[in-house]
Amino acid sequence: MSIRNFDALFKPKTIALIGASNRARSVGSVLARNLFEGGFEGAVLPVNPKEEAIHSVRNFRSIAELPETPDLAIIATPPATVPGVVKELGERGCRAAVVITAGFGEGERAEGRALRQEMLNAARPHLMRILGPNCLGIMSPHKGINATFAHVGAKPGDIAFLSQSGAVAIAVLDWARSRGIGFSHLVSLGDKSDVDFGDLLDYLALDPQTRSIVLYVESIAHARKFMSAARMASRTKPVVVVKVGRSAAGAKAALSHTGALAGADAVYDAAFARAGLLRVKELGELFEAIAILGAGLKPRGEDLTIVTNGGGVGVLAADMAAEQGIDLPALTEEEVERLNAVLPDAWSRGNPVDILGDAPGARYTAALEGLVGSHRKGALLVLNCPTAVADSREAGQAVVETLKEHPDVAAITAWLGDGAAADARRTFAAHNIPTFETPEEAVRAYSHLVHYRRNQALLMETPDERASTRPDLEAARKIVSDVLGEGRDTLNEPEAKALLRAYGISTVATHIVASPQEAEEAARAIGAPVALKILSPDITHKSDVGGVALDLETPEAVGEQARHMLKVVAGNSPQARLTGFTVQEMVRRPGAVELIAGLASDPVFGPIVLFGQGGTAVEVIGDRAIGFPPLNSVLASDMIARTRISRLLAGYRDRPAADRAAIEHTLIRLADLAADLPEVVELDINPLLADEKGVVALDARVVVKAPEREGTRRFAIAPYPHDLARTIATRGGTDYLLRPVRPEDEARAVEMLKRCSLEDIRMRFFASIGVFTHAFAARMTQIDYDREMVFVAQPVGADGEPADEICGIARLAADPDNEAAEYAIIVRSDLKGQGLGYAMMSELLAYARKKGIASVFGDILKSNRAMLQMTHELGFTRTAESAEDGIVTMSVTV
Template structure:
């Protein structure tokens, strides 16, 4: 989120003093610098995007480079050494095995063997009161009896005694634990209680725990094998996390065959302590990890997972395969992990929102892993296929198209070059069929030519074994051309033993060979979708909700209404109440009048003008049409009277007279247009979920809906709509005019904000939302609220913190609005940077930084799309809507209670007290958010800012002759 603009020498000095903070803060009225490895979209994994950054410590020039070929940045190395709490687990200085034994084929015996033979260089201790020695290693009766320090313990004893053992570990100042043993929450209430005791004891000593009920973990980079697997993983760049030990051993066996290495290999078990988010955060900062693969049965803390995943996904690909897609499998997963599994389509939507690629099969997981380990991501969806057989080329073409990739149209110059050496009968199009007798030289030339085609974003080279084919020689000849390719190259050497040597040669030398061409084409499409998804997530939204005092007051009124309904032990809002809720959020609703008597209904109809609609008003009946409670197109007083009586009789016949509380009357709308559904429900794991699609009475039959996690922006709202069939019709079809798509986006954005702001809403349906070229109008609405005491799942993605919006009066009596930043604020930031002096910039960045660098979309988009759980970015705007100030803090990880802050004030706004007001507000918010310590590195000549922080109680400590560290304990 924070850009890497600092002089690396100065940052290094500050970082060394604090043992390498992950985020070196910027502060001041023209403030100091924050550097962060995930700060810029440009620092995306495998450097798929061209990025800008300083090419050396001493250079002040900036140039566009490919991160994949750029020299390593010393700042990032400093920032990754901060102690996240998991370092003692992954890089311990010493390890003890509690329950060690030399008994053959035992868990404790295999663990000891793996540690002793794995290459770990630190001390290894065995703990077993019944042994004096295990595998040549001295055995101690308890962990307390070990004479040296112990960073990591691996526990393989029966579960009932583990809390007591953990108490000994606390006394010994152990820092991390891997609990292999089962017998905790997965066995039921007794196990749950035992796990609670274990966690409570470990927390007293700050011990982090992986497991229980797990295989253990490996760090092949340092030779650590704390598992009872039969083999040690090869060192490499992939981090693998699994909830299944069996999946771990299967992936391990496959990786050894394919020569795939790992930076970390973790069996996470039942996640009593260390969870997905912790591991993603850790591996995201790990310089040895380029991509993260996950086998998941249950997500656990969904909000933490999504926060960590979105943070890391920009620089490293995250790939997940999740078991439990069907109801039966979900129950099995719950039984296995002791956690609940959520609905599969909601999980899909969540992964899209976080930028995580989901694969469907183990085969896809392996294929994607193989490809990511060897190739960059494609920059576009266009694939060129080179093949010596027509059938495999057609299969690959279908697979690419079905997975949303494209078959590239060859440039005319490419066809001309291929004509020079291919036989006349070649396909003259894509797929490039080089024919069955193609020689190794022909393949190599074809790859070389196609790699330069401007219409190509990726290449698939397919070889089928025919009588004249030379699979191994062809692989040898193709490799140099593939290595020179500007686009990623995937191979598919089809067959068995005849092509095996060639496929192995490709895999060993950086070109993934996937046995089946359709699978290979699908992998290309998958890795393209990953890049595309991330780019879309950080598009700048156009529509936004203006936060005004009137809006805040309306939302508070809605909260009061919902609470009153809930307190009255009523769960269903009437239609009129539901429309009041929608109207408060700016969603257009048809004017509706509540009528308790037939005479009231007649008067209302006369005032509104005929024709009208009369609907049942009931606090207990949700679906009015099921009881004949909706009477349409009433054009006279008599018809209104008849409708009132009919609805009242229908309710009395099917329910009771008490369920009838009058009717509502509204003018009959022009029904020409499309009936849409906009709704929400609450998932046990992910909280509120937004639904959009075709509406009307047949909504359950049509199944034309899509899901997304709120809150939405106009970009994510558009993506939600595009996933439905009705979207094409909404754009205009067969001579019909399009509806106002931009206005529909705003409605979805407002609706998503509503379900996030109002946690008491358990269900909400707008059905139908009438959409025509002339109007968008909610004709009917239904809202169900939580009952008193009902547990309400928290929202998976934190919404806009309205509570932090305030007005501030400056010394000159000017009033500014101070509020958290939003995704749509990028234009404000760009304009803001047009009015910053060189002095302020030097104090902020410690060097000259160009306007283009300060306002790059890759930088500002992450700043605007801040995760409010990880940090708060405040901006101040004047009465003209211009941004005049910026102040922010950020945590290194979700669990951290230390945050680093920074500030920058527009030059024209300096000297008016804005800096003091914004820092005061930021400190208040930090306290509310549970921050214990605020820190910053500030330029020594930034005396104004130092004066502000001293007034607020910050302590200052010199770092060197140019920098000062500011610290405030809250």
């Protein structure tokens, strides 16, 4: 991740165009025209070895002739020349280049890939950033930059649009311009050889001209980088994404049901949701989503109340609401009574509130006033269809004036038609009221807001802290290493179940036998009824080849079935090695639900956890949810809720609800297994029976191989770094457990802050804070371990165990380039002066050194003499001072 030299990309003082041309309709000619006419206030320097001038602007024959060093270069020369051009620009001091040229490995051509690497090698010594190649270019309308070969420019606005496709970028430009939509930046990424989505999200998250970000994604290359940047950006502004390739989400060749179900598109879906992004399916939905997200609406609920002057359009809106899962709450008696007093007798007396086709502006005002004073928590959708007896403009103006009096009301409008309706829509837009052309568009846009808010809430929700036993890692690792040592890639059923038991997942005891006679004896020892299954290293799905028999009531029946099974399986799978059978007690839990839970490995995002409806038809049913390790109770619960089978798990009629906590525990343990055992590439528990008594794994399959990447480096999201926990001692002789913060620490962190003096709180947060909200505390305890670190200190008792309290919190947040990091620290007021703050700061600096961070800095109030003294003792020096704010910046090289 890096935003190094992005100032040269987005805010250059001088731009050079290498490959400028006068040839009509050539890329070099269009680029030159757009750069000259875009309004850029700096110098645009065209370079062409044969021309005197480009579009009447003085031309330079070579890069060496340029009168000044460009910050940004636009390159549109033949592919073979690009590495040399980049090298010459880098040596000249140019810090960023947009490579328009194609021919760098598209279609996996080896010569193109070699040329691309040569280009990157030429840029690297100079830290020169490359956007592209094979891209449309870049626009920053607020700076007057149009470095593209698009036929139309962009209006200044507050939407940043990042597109992997130049053609889509042009189409969106056309679409947006006809609707008056502007952009802060428009970036075509092309082949993403250097600058990618993660880099750009890092930059735009902090860009003051950007209020919302739109992504058009074809692929993601660096999953962890993307997830970190996307999670950070989505916490500061709305991020909407269109991901193409949904139809390519079919099952891949895999040895397990889990692997087959983990289609690439489903994984992207889960990734976007985990990062807090809103995914839409079509380009048309993009700007519906942006229009409503960018308006900053903050409904307190998710339902919708519709006010309309036409019954038909109200029904269209209601139908779309039902399709999108948006509730239309009934009117209360109080609301009906209030509206009866101001509306004609023929009004609908329900939701949608039909105020009739002759409704003037005053009737819209009366209806809205009758609703906004109630306790409705969702949004208002106000509709208007043109009629000959009422003025759409007047109605629109009335709505605007009414909503001015109620700024806290979340309202959306849809004025149908042209002419007066178009004028009304312009009025709404001018007052930042989301407006749409049809009721369906309006409701769908509102559903985007609802889903976006759900994703954001999920990001900030505090998980339960549940006590659990640690897995038997030694036993688990031995099972896997023994299988790999024997040259196998698949655990047999007993080995797979033993692995699950090592992680605290309940299984059915399974007996391995070599012959039908031994199967009969095992059944006699177990007692009827039993299940009989073929045992073979070559058979993945035993039921598909006749290798499963259930509810066998007698030992004789087991022996007979075993002999029959050998013949059937040998006929259906003649190449398979048959090594025996497994015999297990039949689990009879008549109200239990069959589930599937497992692990798979995605080529982009690494390990994933899968959950859904189980059974033999699992792939046909396709009811599944995907999550990313690490998991906690909140994330596991959300996975369950995203499946259709969750409705059965909630209980119905005389069937009690299944033990939800036991299912969540299973998913969390699978995520732990993925972290501990990188050799496990696929795992199935199918079926996993669940009822009010808990869960039990009836069958399991595990695929292993030597890991390509060690440990959790494969994860798209950095897991909790257990290895950083250590005991430290203060100069006062007290031992503390210093460990990374967990989301579950929220209550402890708040309790610690409550025990700090108001002055200490002001010293830490530069403000007096009386109430520590959930959102405030979640930002402190829910962190991206790949980007930042928060250490908490817990006192260690005489028994060597940490107390259930936090006494100090120290934070380090690095920039995207990992060059500098800002620290902040607070120690509980009654423990100050004992050396805990000094010890925590020493550990924080040691961590920064280990991460390769160059310098650490912090802002300190001048009145905070103790902190100034401590940083001085640790080698910090004063690097900045603000007399106005009374703040000193202290820095140290680590």
